[in-house]
Amino acid sequence: MAESDPRIKGEPLARCPGPSVRDLMAADTNPVPEFLYTDEYENLGSEPIPASRYTDPAFFELEKEKMWPRIWQFAAREEELPEPGDHVVYDNAGKSFLLVRQQDGSIKGFYNVCLHRGRQLKTKDGWSAQLQCPFHGFTWNNDGSVKTIPCRWDFSHLNDDAMHLAEVSVGRWGGYVFLREAKDGPTLEEFLAPMPEHFKRWRHEECATAIWVGKVCKANWKVVMEAFMESWHTVVTHPQLLPFTGDANSMYNIYGDHVNLTVTPFGTMSPHIDPQGKSQQWIVDEFVKYNGRSSDNYEGDAAPEGGYNVKVPEGKTAREALGESLRATTTKMFGHDVSHASDAEMMDAILYNVFPNWSPWGGFQPNIVYRWRPWHDVDHCLMEVRIITRVPPGETPPKAPKMKFLSLDQKWTEAPELGILGDVFEQDMENLPFVQVGLRSSPNNRVELANYQEIQIRQFQNTLMKYVNGQL
Structure with missing residues (x-):
């Protein structure tokens, strides 16, 4: 490639002798x-x-706070959840997420947490007709809408809209499924x-x-x-x-x-x-x-x-x-x-x-x-x-x-x-x-x-x- 090619910015770098890829x-x-x-x-x-970027616990925490929530993360392949109701648990950097196949073939992503006392809703991949917390039985539909609040008489301060499972963004490309916590930022196609x-x-x-x-x-x-x-x-x-x-x-x-x-x-x-x-x-x-x-x-x-x-x-x-x-x-x-x-x-x-x-x-x-x-x-x-x-x-x-x-x-x-x-x-x-x-x-x-x-x-x-x- 000519040194003036705009795809090389700055001085071209040295290369090993011998046959090149070109x-x-x-x-x-x-x-x-x-x-x-x-x-x-x-x-x-x-x-x-x-070297401390690889060993410092404080820098490790900065990654969790500043980087992981803002990037598109490869979380699953499409064939991991082929049918409506199939779900995948994706854990990373101290957080847990749920990907759930919907009736229309789309995929929704949720924080994998019960909005009552915080238990993970699912710990393994599988299929379910609903998302029920094993602790007290709070239950959500697979689209994240609340279905059942046990002892509802004692939760008069809660309304259904506020109890909808918190969602994360989901992107799909090439058979891969991605999620991102941040609402802003590049689209998946721009990112890739x-x-x-x-x-x-x-x-x-x-x-x-x-x-x-x-x-x-x-x-x-x-x-x-x-x-x-x-x-x-x-x-x-x-x-x-x-x-x-x-x-x-x-x-x-x-x-x-x-x-x-x-x-x-x-x-x-x-x-x-x-x-x-x-x-x-x-x-x-x-x-x-x-x-x-x-x-x-x-x-x-x-x-x-x-x-x-x-x-x-x-x-x-x-x-x-x-x-x-x-x-x-x-x-x-x-x-x-x-x-x-x-x-x-x-x-x-x-x-x-x-x-x-x-x-x-x-x-x-x-x-x-x-x-x-x-x-x-x-x-x-x-x-x-x-x-x-x-x-x-x-x-x-x-x-x-x-x-x-x-x-x-x-x-x-x-x-x-x-x-x-x-x-x-x-x-x-x-x-x-x-x-x-x-x-x-x-x-x-x-x-x-x-x-x-x-x-x-x-x-x-x-x-x-x-x-x-x-x-x-």
């Missing part, structure tokens, strides 16, 4: 959407981040921009949750979340991925305050690997063994390693061979014709981060969806991983499975449904609790960030401070 996309089998290879970022400087335009190709509303696992992690929610905002930790943390991952060649885009995009190319060797003597077939074989989104999820001839057998024809690249194979198997498995899809959309890590704690993958493969939430205190969080897959045409989306909960002492590998992804997440866990300890021990209260490869972390931290300081 170079790889130029050689793609099918046309690639321009937004997947166009740089768009602003030089955000090199100032350090205070430019994702709604990008995802017109991938249509997550045609998908449903197939796997859902959550684990308590011994680190601040931002520590864990930010570990998924850059790919260059692969070289040390996930060395088995280097044969087919262009880790340091990733593209990092930022869009305004709330959204960013990472494109990490697969089917190409890391710039940290000596290519001497390495074949395109070797790249494919390593991809099949260790890529968690593709190797264990497809039918096919068993390779010696137990993965899917993909042969690289003479004169073809690993990316071309993988793209062709994945297009064929995806079409076969899910009934959606993806013959038009680019190699990039079939294999690359196309990860969007939406402020502050939600990250869906793009592309045509079964997609990973991350969510991180504080877990009781500044030093713990709940990390959730969903795999969403395409629903075959004409079929009704299955109801989402319940989240499999892994406690602090359990490992990601105790969720075998994640396949090789569980091993990858465990490698991350070997770092993150010790990051939390190290941040508490920091003698200079400084976290230093790379200018380009960690630009999304800086964008996130800048946006967080705008909320904390009342600027958003």
